Amino acid sequence: MTDAPAPLRFGLLGAGRIAAKLAAAMSRTAGVTAAAIGSRDPARAAAFAARHGVPVAGSYEEVVASPDVDVVYLALPPHLHLEWGRRAAEAGKAVLCEKPLAPTAADAEALAAACRAAGVALIDGTQWTRSPRADAFWSALGGGELGELTRVTAAFSFHADGWEADEHRLDPTRGGGVLLDLGWYCVHAALWAFDADPVHVACSLTRETHAAGAVDVAASGLLTFPGGRTAGFDVSYRTAWRNWIEFAGPAGSLVCDDFTRPRDPAKVRHFRHDRRGDASRVELPGFDPQAEFLTRVAAAIRAGGDEEGLKLALRTQSVLDRLREAAG
Structure with missing residues (x-):
């Protein structure tokens, strides 16, 4: 033993x-x-x-x-x-x-x-991709349940009130802004799902001026991938809580309205829509998201690292730069 x-x-x-x-x-x-x-x-x-x-x-x-x-x-x-x-x-x-x-x-x-x-x-x-639910999504995408994946759509927002004056997410000199924050999850998810980089990006930013300067508080973007596949996202600090993602293909779609972290870890679920839009509920065994993440992180560190995960993170950073440049 x-x-x-x-x-x-x-x-x-x-x-x-x-x-x-x-x-x-x-x-x-x-x-x-x-x-x-x-x-x-x-x-x-x-x-x-x-x-x-x-x-x-x-x-x-x-x-x-x-x-x-x-x-x-x-x-x-x-x-x-x-x-x-x-x-x-x-x-x-x-x-x-x-x-x-x-x-x-x-x-x-x-x-x-x-x-x-x-x-x-x-x-x-990034925690959510290192979870049993992401494993289930990946299995469905790779198993052809939706046909060839053609579209990923994601939204992540919350109404940020009561932030203190030194909140770094409203400070452009400290890496603030909603695109780098909530936008990370949406862009990362699209690159993860398509396993490719976009050939074209477009982005619109809404900015506010705070003590340290102008910072983006809302962003919408479009990523175009090889073969005409697309991903869209919408993120904001000025809209009510949304945390959903849709993976869609010709045979149906998967929809999850709490994708970065289950609202109830004991009742993990998402929805499967067929080609006509009829929905069924998919339930998964409950899990502790952060404990699961830490377990996988520890295993990766003991194995010498997670090179594929790091490549995905670096690709995400590159696309975020491109989106910021596209927004002007």
């Missing part, structure tokens, strides 16, 4: 909402543990550590240098990902990076290059 490997020890950089969710998930996931939390504010790091049972609280520098950390999780604003991802790689740590990998494709490529040069894994933080 082979003993289970020691848990991968994660050092979290950033003590905000996203880090808190993942720290909580680590406490219920075998094979991983939250070993340290880093913040620029010592009091905030200490409070986070006490709240989530993390044994060590310190600065970013201390977490990255710690011999008790195997993986550095970047829960920081996008403009800090390259700097701290590079530092983590140089310290011999694998890197789990929240999406987007960086504000631009060039910075994302630089981060990937730093990790390759150091011989460490770089994993992007």
